[in-house]
Amino acid sequence: DAGITQSPRYKITETGRQVTLMCHQTWSHSYMFWYRQDLGHGLRLIYYSAAADITDKGEVPDGYVVSRSKTENFPLTLESATRSQTSVYFCASNFPEAFFGQGTRLTVV
Amino acid sequence: GENVEQHPSTLSVQEGDSAVIKCTYSDSASNYFPWYKQELGKRPQLIIDIRSNVGEKKDQRIAVTLNKTAKHFSLHITETQPEDSAVYFCAASRGGGSNYKLTFGKGTLLTVNP
Numbered sequence: 755d756a757g758i759t760q761s762p763r764y765k766i767t768e769t770g771r772q773v774t775l776m777c778h779q780t781w782s783h784s785y786m787f788w789y790r791q792d793l794g795h796g797l798r799l800i801y802y803s804a805a806a807d808i809t810d811k812g813e814v815p816d817g818y819v820v821s822r823s824k825t826e827n828f829p830l831t832l833e834s835a836t837r838s839q840t841s842v843y844f845c846a847s848n849f850p851e852a853f854f855g856q857g858t859r860l861t862v863v
Numbered sequence: 864g865e866n867v868e869q870h871p872s873t874l875s876v877q878e879g880d881s882a883v884i885k886c887t888y889s890d891s892a893s894n895y896f897p898w899y900k901q902e903l904g905k906r907p908q909l910i911i912d913i914r915s916n917v918g919e920k921k922d923q924r925i926a927v928t929l930n931k932t933a934k935h936f937s938l939h940i941t942e943t944q945p946e947d948s949a950v951y952f953c954a955a956s957r958g959g960g961s962n963y964k965l966t967f968g969k970g971t972l973l974t975v976n977p
Contacts, residue, residue: 785963787964787965789967794969795969796869796952796967796970797952797967797970799964799965799966802963802964810964812964813864844907850912850958850963850965851897851909852897852909852965854906854907856906
């Protein structure tokens with residue numbers, strides 16, 4: 755199916771574990787983004803990418819790592835998950851008109 | 864960097880009334896201003912946008928106005944319906960070059976009461 759998809763949709767992990775959230779788009783958009791959404795904070799940018807092998811830090815990058823070896827994929831890795839990283843994560847592609855994935859609800863216990 | 868302030872944080876209206884959500888931005892170089900609607904449990908979706916060379920844009924019951932001098936822009940929804948109930952986000956961007964990110968406001972929860 756064409757579009758932008760995230761996996762998994764829901765994830766529960768333990769503090770200290772590494773977890774990777776996947777994002778895949780079929781439009782061949784150059785730009786891709788990762789946001790986290792928390793009540794009272796809206797959408798905050800974690801990392802973004804203009805093309806394969808080009809990434810930049812956003813507003814809240816600490817504790818996260820990204821890679822972009824292929825245009826269509828933009829995985830987000832939490833190196834050592836903390837409770838403060840419990841959130842809903844959205845991937846988006848295209849700029850300036852951004853299209854969002856369906857989100858991943860991550861709970862760190 | 865860019866800072867976007869959005870007001871109010873919650874808004875309750877009666878069906879058929881109008882709703883207005885306002886945003887201010889800090890970066891005078893910003894030139895692209897989208898609005899996203901997010902229904903409960905769903906992804907944000909673009910509903911309307913405006914660029915800095917335009918003062919107003921309409922699409923059926925929704926409209927966006929931009930005042931570059933004052934650095935603020937607003938979303939207007941007329942004849943509100945229960946399905947308009949959602950969280951609305953404004954955003955701002957320079958729209959290109961080395962700065963290709965959107966900065967979002969914190970959102971407005973709109974409730975339309977039947």
